[in-house]
Every structure is written in structure tokens, then in C-alpha cells.
Amino acid sequence: MTNKPDYFDEMMQAGGAPRAPYADYHDWFTSEEPGRLLEKSAEAEALFRLTGITFNVYGDPGAAERLIPFDLIPRIIGGREWALVAKGIEQRVRALNAFLHDIYHRQEIIKAGRIPARMIAQNAAFLPQMIGMTPPGGIYTHIVGTDLVRTGPDEFFVLEDNARTPSGVSYMLENRETMLHMFPELFSKVKVQSVSQYPRSLRRSLGACAPKACEGRPTLAVLTPGMYNSAYYEHAFLADQMGAELVEGHDLRVVNGRVAMRTTQGYKPIDVLYRRIDDDYLDPLNFNPDSMLGVPGIIDVYRAGGITLANAPGTGIADDKAIYSYMPEIVEFYTGEKAILKNVPTHRCSEPEALKYVLDNLAELVVKEVHGSGGYGMLVGPAASKQELAAFRAKLEANPDNYIAQPTLALSTVPILTDAGLAPRHVDLRPYVLVSPGKIDITPGGLTRVALTEGSLVVNSSQGGGTKDTWVLEE
Amino acid sequence: MRLKIEHQTTYTYDHPVPYGLQQLRLRPKSRDGQEVLSWDIDVRGGTREVTYEDEHANTVDLISFDAGQHEISIICKGEVDVTDRAGVVGRQMGFVPLWLYQRSTPLTAAGPLVRALVAQVKRADTELATLHALSAHILQAVPYSTDQAASDLTVEQALAAGHAVCQDHAHIFVSAARAMGFPARYVSGYLMMDDRVMQDASHAWAEAHVAGLGWVGFDVSNGISPDARYVRVATALDYRGAAPISGLRFGHGHESMNVSLQVQQQ
Numbered sequence: 001m002t003n004k005p006d007y008f009d010e011m012m013q014a015g016g017a018p019r020a021p022y023a024d025y026h027d028w029f030t031s032e033e034p035g036r037l038l039e040k041s042a043e044a045e046a047l048f049r050l051t052g053i054t055f056n057v058y059g060d061p062g063a064a065e066r067l068i069p070f071d072l073i074p075r076i077i078g079g080r081e082w083a084l085v086a087k088g089i090e091q092r093v094r095a096l097n098a099f100l101h102d103i104y105h106r107q108e109i110i111k112a113g114r115i116p117a118r119m120i121a122q123n124a125a126f127l128p129q130m131i132g133m134t135p136p137g138g139i140y141t142h143i144v145g146t147d148l149v150r151t152g153p154d155e156f157f158v159l160e161d162n163a164r165t166p167s168g169v170s171y172m173l174e175n176r177e178t179m180l181h182m183f184p185e186l187f188s189k190v191k192v193q194s195v196s197q198y199p200r201s202l203r204r205s206l207g208a209c210a211p212k213a214c215e216g217r218p219t220l221a222v223l224t225p226g227m228y229n230s231a232y233y234e235h236a237f238l239a240d241q242m243g244a245e246l247v248e249g250h251d252l253r254v255v256n257g258r259v260a261m262r263t264t265q266g267y268k269p270i271d272v273l274y275r276r277i278d279d280d281y282l283d284p285l286n287f288n289p290d291s292m293l294g295v296p297g298i299i300d301v302y303r304a305g306g307i308t309l310a311n312a313p314g315t316g317i318a319d320d321k322a323i324y325s326y327m328p329e330i331v332e333f334y335t336g337e338k339a340i341l342k343n344v345p346t347h348r349c350s351e352p353e354a355l356k357y358v359l360d361n362l363a364e365l366v367v368k369e370v371h372g373s374g375g376y377g378m379l380v381g382p383a384a385s386k387q388e389l390a391a392f393r394a395k396l397e398a399n400p401d402n403y404i405a406q407p408t409l410a411l412s413t414v415p416i417l418t419d420a421g422l423a424p425r426h427v428d429l430r431p432y433v434l435v436s437p438g439k440i441d442i443t444p445g446g447l448t449r450v451a452l453t454e455g456s457l458v459v460n461s462s463q464g465g466g467t468k469d470t471w472v473l474e475e
Numbered sequence: 476m477r478l479k480i481e482h483q484t485t486y487t488y489d490h491p492v493p494y495g496l497q498q499l500r501l502r503p504k505s506r507d508g509q510e511v512l513s514w515d516i517d518v519r520g521g522t523r524e525v526t527y528e529d530e531h532a533n534t535v536d537l538i539s540f541d542a543g544q545h546e547i548s549i550i551c552k553g554e555v556d557v558t559d560r561a562g563v564v565g566r567q568m569g570f571v572p573l574w575l576y577q578r579s580t581p582l583t584a585a586g587p588l589v590r591a592l593v594a595q596v597k598r599a600d601t602e603l604a605t606l607h608a609l610s611a612h613i614l615q616a617v618p619y620s621t622d623q624a625a626s627d628l629t630v631e632q633a634l635a636a637g638h639a640v641c642q643d644h645a646h647i648f649v650s651a652a653r654a655m656g657f658p659a660r661y662v663s664g665y666l667m668m669d670d671r672v673m674q675d676a677s678h679a680w681a682e683a684h685v686a687g688l689g690w691v692g693f694d695v696s697n698g699i700s701p702d703a704r705y706v707r708v709a710t711a712l713d714y715r716g717a718a719p720i721s722g723l724r725f726g727h728g729h730e731s732m733n734v735s736l737q738v739q740q741q
Binding site: 104105106107110117120121128129130131132133253254255256257284285289296297300301303304305306 | 494496498524525526527528529530532535537539569570571572574575578712721722723
């Protein structure tokens with residue numbers, strides 16, 4: 001196995017010995033027949049095809065449904081390493097909720113001069129309809145997927161906060177189930193913290209945010225745009241695992257001041273709606289009138305306290321990459337503490353000096369759209385051709401406000417299994433965080449995404465990334 | 476001045492409506508200069524689902540059509556005490572930041588015609604005087620006419636039409652005032668026309684935010700600032716956010732609307 005000195009390898013140390021969290025796994029791995037593991041790898045793929053985990057790739061009509069490649073070498077994080085990360089995430093998520101409440105009420109952070117008003121005024125995700133609205137339980141981001149990258153043993157950076165609708169949790173669950181199924185003996189050797197409680201925790205966490213109008217045990221539903229959505233599998237999976245209804249907009253209507261779903265026994269009110277539809281499409285009466293996906297009047301019922309929407313509309317302002325650049329200030333402002341997790345230094349191209357720096361150093365930087373996601377529309381300077389750099393330069397000059405730039409981080413690597421043996425590949429991590437009144441519940445680990453192409457730093461599944469099971473060891 | 480208002484809106488459909496919703500912004504605001512003594516909304520052919528305050532502190536009633544109705548009527552009755560404050564409404568209340576009132580909307584987006592109009596307005600010594608000059612200039616450029624070209628004109632379309640109803644005047648004022656740097660908003664409400672009991676329609680005007688004074692009303696169509704004959708009902712960035720009734724219904728068929736409005740001094 002080669003070990004590039006510039007990147008932190010999470011499995012192997014420079015001398016050829018495994019790092020402590022990988023010690024037991026490494027023992028097991030070296031005692032296994034390489035041929036058997038490759039067979040297992042093929043078996044895993046067959047299992048995924050069987051369970052039907054696929055996703056759609058936008059801009060690739062030929063491959064409507066594709067399997068996300070799964071690599072069976074786990075990504076392992078030590079219990080103590082994780083405790084620090086979890087503490088940092090909790091602090092950050094607390095700050096995010098306080099920030100969202102403030103932005104939709106007094107805007108103290110703007111009055112205090114900590115972030116400029118235009119960051120909100122020009123933010124397309126700021127939703128005036130949320131002004132003055134406190135969601136049930138005071139929670140805005142019920143489900144958060146804080147994307148992290150690692151550059152050293154104790155060096156974690158937050159890449160983005162994903163306070164809107166983080167997806168991918170079904171892969172986290174299926175990856176673990178597949179590993180348990182294929183290597184049961186391994187889990188008796190290595191003590192790994194469980195993730196299978198996630199659907200139960202999600203149900204509990206959402207239920208704890210039920211509106212005042214709720215009577216008895218909260219009724220939960222998952223609102224999907226339908227089977228043509230790229231994450232439809234996940235919507236159906238989560239509804240099934242939580243014991244909630246899977247509904248589409250046309251199944252719901254306003255009845256007796258509540259949003260209710262059609263059942264064989266008439267209309268049944270919904271207390272908490274885990275909606276996987278973007279704000280704009282949520283309610284044709286209040287937002288985009290052309291939306292066929294949403295529920296007319298749901299925002300009226302929401303403002304009147306008749307339903308909980310998870311996540312709350314208008315949380316997308318926190319996902320804006322220009323807002324991201326203020327996260328250290330945001331954390332400090334609302335918690336009174338220094339941020340535990342680091343932010344990637346971010347150049348806001350809306351500022352002339354930053355733009356000049358970015359244009360002068362384009363080949364070394366990663367440039368992203370302010371509202372972008374999924375790895376679409378970004379430039380990875382070191383990997384870009386001269387033509388790509390020139391094309392991006394033109395885009396930046398034409399619309400600098402739309403971009404931020406960051407240094408190319410030396411993302412850590414974890415090996416993947418190839419025909420030739422182990423080979424290091426860059427990874428990131430998306431932990432899943434559940435927020436309810438007085439409780440922040442972080443599933444140990446999360447979804448590790450891995451760039452399968454050698455040297456690539458883009459881990460998004462839509463851009464050819466794969467996933468790994470993520471193990472957090474018991475302390 | 477104590478005003479007694481009766482406002483009935485009836486929608487008739489040639490086919491029964493299987494499902495539909497209407498948002499009503501029909502409850503006058505109680506605040507400085509205006510006290511609501513009584514106000515009732517009676518809905519026939521529909522059911523009130525929820526009542527809440529929107530972001531502009533408008534009280535909204537959401538009503539649903541009773542299944543299979545051919546007709547739905549909304550009847551508002553009440554009494555409001557109004558004090559003449561020369562159009563001054565006062566400081567911004569609630570959580571809406573003033574910068575939001577400088578946002579343009581599809582109906583109020585300033586184009587070449589609004590910009591040309593703004594360029595012609597004489598800047599006076601005070602902001603208040605400049606806004607009065609703006610109001611007068613709009614009325615001169617696009618005189619009032621009851622002949623409404625369409626109900627959902629943009630400001631550019633309204634200026635091109637060469638004449639305007641009160642809704643267009645309010646939009647043009649709001650758009651121009653924003654272009655001049657003022658936070659501005661649209662107001663829907665009632666006006667007691669002195670010469671008659673039966674009014675033609677509910678009224679609309681505009682408000683701009685002036686440093687030191689707060690919100691000040693401008694009724695372009697009548698060339699004045701609102702006095703004790705004006706009842707403020709709903710405010711928003713434009714007509715769409717403050718419309719007395721806006722709705723959505725399923726099913727086919729035509730809708731016709733009939734409005735009767737009485738505003739009388741008690």
C-alpha cells in the first residue's frame with residue numbers, strides 16, 4: 001500500500017502499522033483471503049440491487065437510476081475522536097437554530113454588526129413568510145447533515161451545514177446492514193457503535209416537535225415529490241422504517257383547520273410532516289402558484305400552529321455558502337464560545353479584494369456557487385484544464401456575487417478495495433443530527449462518501465463518488 | 476370619525492367547486508389612529524379553517540369551499556374609529572426589517588418607465604415634500620380612470636396604459652419610492668367617499684417610510700394623504716400580499732364576482 005505523505009491516511013501510519021482505531025480491523029483484514037473479499041464485494045453490489053437502493057443523476061438522462069458504488073473497507077473513527085466531533089456538531093447546530101430564530105425575529109446579529117444586512121436581504125432562501133414565526137418547540141432544523149472533512153488526526157473542518165434537507169441517511173443504514181450481513185464475525189471482534197436506532201430516534205425527535213394542536217400520539221408523514229425524485233427511495237424507506245405514512249401533495253388537504261390525509265376512514269390530521277419538497281413548491285397558495293407537488297394552504301395552517309414542518313421553511317439561508325463563511329461569528333454570537341469545529345477559510349467573491357485574490361489564484365482554489373449543492377457547478381482549480389479555468393474566470397467576472405472560493409483542502413484518505421489490493425481514496429463525512437426541544441441526537445458516524453477516482457477530491461455521488469460504512473468505536 | 480362598514484363579496488360558479496381555498500385579508504388593523512370597535516366576517520358556502528397573523532401583522536382567515544357549492548359569500552361588518560393624523564401611521568411595528576420594503580416584486584419591479592418617471596420628480600427640501608411631489612407627479616403622468624385594463628398589471632404596463640386605477644397608482648408609487656431609496660408598501664383598505672353611501676370598490680394606496688416620522692400614507696388617486704375617512708386593512712409589498720381575497724380552486728368553469736360595499740359615517 002502506498003502512503004502519500006501530503007494526505008492524512010486514516011488507516012495506516014507512515015511506518016506501515018495501522019492507526020489505533022484500525023488495529024483490530026487490520027488484524028482481521030490481513031488474515032482474510034483477498035479473493036474472498038473481492039467476492040464479498042460483488043455480493044454487496046448484488047444485495048444493493050436487490051434492496052433497490054438507487055439514485056437519479058441530474059443531467060444524465062441515459063442513466064435514470066444508478067447504483068451508488070459501495071466499498072466494503074469501513075471508515076473507522078475512534079470513540080474519543082468522535083466525542084470531540086460530536087461536541088463540535090452539537091455546538092454548531094445549537095447556534096444554527098438560534099441564528100434562524102434571530103433572523104426571523106429581531107435580527108440582533110445584524111444590529112450588532114456581526115453580519116451585514118445584505119447577507120440576508122440578498123439571500124434568495126430568506127423567506128419573508130417566516131418572519132415572526134416560531135415553529136412548534138422552537139426548532140427550525142429538525143434534521144441536519146453537517147458535512148465534515150478531515151485533514152489530520154484531530155483536524156476536522158465543516159464543509160457545509162445542510163440545514164435544509166440533508167439526504168443520504170438511508171445509505172448509512174443500508175451500508176451497516178450489508179456489512180452486518182456479510183461479516184457478522186467482524187462485529188464481534190470490533191466494538192462498533194450502532195446506527196440502526198436512527199429511524200426510531202427520528203420518529204421520537206420529530207414527535208417531540210408536535211404542534212399544540214396534536215392530540216395523543218403524534219401522527220407523522222413523509223411528503224415526497226413522487227417516484228421520479230432522485231431520493232424517492234429514501235423517502236419511502238424512511239417512512240417505512242419510522243412507521244409513518246408516505247404521502248404526496250394531492251393526498252393532503254386542509255380539513256378542520258389541520259392538514260389531513262385521505263384514509264379509508266376519512267381524513268386524518270397530520271401533526272408532523274417530514275417534507276422532502278423544496279420551500280418554493282410546498283404551497284401553491286403561498287409560494288410558487290404553479291407547483292403541483294405541494295399542499296395549498298399548508299403555510300396558513302403552519303402559521304396558525306396546526307402542523308409542524310420539518311425542516312422549517314426558510315432554513316436554507318443557513319446553507320448559503322456566503323453565510324457559511326460567517327459561521328465562526330455565528331457560533332460565537334449565540335453560544336458565547338469559540339467554535340469547536342473549524343470552518344474552511346472562505347473568500348467571498350462579492351468583495352472586490354477577495355475576487356481579485358480568487359482570480360489571481362484560481363488554479364489553486366475550489367470555487368463554488370453560493371446556493372449550489374450536489375457538486376454541480378463547482379470548479380476544483382488543481383484538477384481543472386486551462387479551458388475550464390478560463391471558462392470559470394469569465395463566469396466569476398460576470399457574476400462574482402454568486403461565488404465563494406476556498407483553498408483546496410488536503411482531504412484525508414481511507415483505502416478502498418481494488419483488484420490490486422488496497423488503494424487510498426479521499427473521503428468526507430456527513431453525520432446525521434436530530435434536533436428536538438432540549439435534545440440534540442447525533443448518530444455515531446454517518447455517511448462516508450469516497451471519491452473512487454484516484455486523486456479526485458469530489459465525493460458527491462452525482463459526480464462518481466461511492467460510499468463506505470462508517471464505524472465509530474465504543475470508547 | 477366613526478365609520479360603519481358593510482362589505483359583501485360573492486363568487487358564483489357555473490359548475491360546483493369540488494375543493495378550493497381562499498385567503499382573506501379583510502380584518503382592519505387596530506393601531507395608532509385607528510381603533511376597531513367591532514368586526515365580524517360571515518362566510519356562506521364556505522368554512523373558516525384557521526385565522527392567523529402573517530408577517531406583515533395582517534390578520535388572515537383561510538376559508539375552504541363547502542363541497543359542491545355554486546356560490547360563496549364573504550360578508551364583513553363592523554365599526555372603526557379613525558383619527559385624522561395627516562397620513563402619518565407611525566413607526567415600523569413587528570419583526571419585518573425595513574430593508575424588506577425595498578425589495579421589488581414582479582408587480583412592482585421598476586423598468587425604464589418607472590426610472591424615467593423618477594428622474595422627472597423634483598426633489599424638495601424634505602423627504603416628505605419629495606414624496607408628495609412624487610404622488611402629484613404620478614397622478615399627472617397617469618390620470619385616474621375607472622376603466623381598468625386588467626387586474627394584475629405590472630407598474631410598467633400601468634404606466635404604458637396612460638391611465639390607472641387606485642391599485643396601479645399605489646404600485647407605481649411604491650415602485651418609484653423604492654427606486655428613490657425609500658422603504659415603501661402597498662395598503663388595501665376602505666375609503667368613505669363623501670358623496671355616496673354605496674362605494675364602487677375597496678380602495679388601495681401606498682405608504683413610504685420617512686426617517687423621523689415613520690410610515691406615511693399617500694393616496695395618489697385622490698391626491699392626498701389618508702385622513703379620518705380611510706381604514707387601513709392589510710399591508711404588504713404589493714397587491715398580491717395584501718389582496719382582500721386571494722384563492723385557489725380545483726375544478727372547471729367560470730367564476731363571476733359581485734361586490735357590494737357601504738362605508739358610512741356614524
